[in-house]
Amino acid sequence: MRSRVVAELVALFAPPACAACRTPLDDPREPVCPTCRRDLPWLRGALCPRCGLPAPCAPCPAARAAFDRAWAPMAYAGPARALVTALKFGGALALANLMSAQMAAAAPADLLGDRPAGTAALVPVPAHPAHTRHRGFDQAEQLARALANRTGLPLNACLSRGGHDERQLGKTRSARLRHGARAIQATGPVPPHPILVDDVHTTGATLDAAAQALRRAGASRVAAVTYARTPRH
Ligand SMILES: [Zn+2]
Numbered sequence: 001m002r003s004r005v006v007a008e009l010v011a012l013f014a015p016p017a018c019a020a021c022r023t024p025l026d027d028p029r030e031p032v033c034p035t036c037r038r039d040l041p042w043l044r045g046a047l048c049p050r051c052g053l054p055a056p057c058a059p060c061p062a063a064r065a066a067f068d069r070a071w072a073p074m075a076y077a078g079p080a081r082a083l084v085t086a087l088k089f090g091g092a093l094a095l096a097n098l099m100s101a102q103m104a105a106a107a108p109a110d111l112l113g114d115r116p117a118g119t120a121a122l123v124p125v126p127a128h129p130a131h132t133r134h135r136g137f138d139q140a141e142q143l144a145r146a147l148a149n150r151t152g153l154p155l156n157a158c159l160s161r162g163g164h165d166e167r168q169l170g171k172t173r174s175a176r177l178r179h180g181a182r183a184i185q186a187t188g189p190v191p192p193h194p195i196l197v198d199d200v201h202t203t204g205a206t207l208d209a210a211a212q213a214l215r216r217a218g219a220s221r222v223a224a225v226t227y228a229r230t231p232r233h
């Protein structure tokens with residue numbers, strides 16, 4: 001108890017630090033220092049609309065994915081990678097706001113723009129329940145919520161993920177992927193054009209499993225928006 005009070009007092013009086021590099025901030029209203037902001041690895045060139053990698057991506061890793069479209073504003077590197085980690089473990093709302101602002105500002109106009117009411121909604125990729133319990137914070141949901149506030153698109157947390165990841169230990173990768181696909185399910189009505197939201201697009205296997213669940217529940221077109229995209233493996 002006493003140590004918690006001390007920790008809170010230290011946090012109160014310590015100068016606010018950059019969420020990416022931890023140097024003290026001159027302007028405590030900004031979660032990220034000017035150097036990290038300048039060094040953010042924006043994906044500025046032409047991107048493959050299917051997989052989000054710099055074009056040309058052939059062979060496209062998303063050619064057979066259940067999502068039609070994937071996009072991220074940042075490469076998963078440098079300060080962008082540090083911000084993803086900070087969001088995962090720190091859970092600052094100011095950080096989710098900043099990251100969603102960067103996503104909304106750079107997104108192609110037809111991805112997060114106006115749609116006929118009731119057709120599109122932001123759907124957070126569900127975290128593994130054990131992870132959410134452990135951290136008490138779901139970064140995909142925080143990003144989706146901040147993005148909904150910013151774009152006016154509705155938030156629809158219609159997917160959930162079962163547990164039992166420990167049973168996957170020792171299984172082959174394809175068996176794990178099949179299990180992952182089954183483990184994500186729609187738990188409520190699904191919009192016709194869902195936009196999946198997550199922090200990082202790595203292999204695309206989780207986005208594919210989530211998109212499959214949305215299609216099984218009746219979605220006709222699925223897009224995926226993440227803060228960062230890893231380079232091709
Ligand atoms: Zn910094």
Ligand SMILES: [Zn+2]
Binds near residue numbers: 050051
């Ligand atoms: Zn591609």
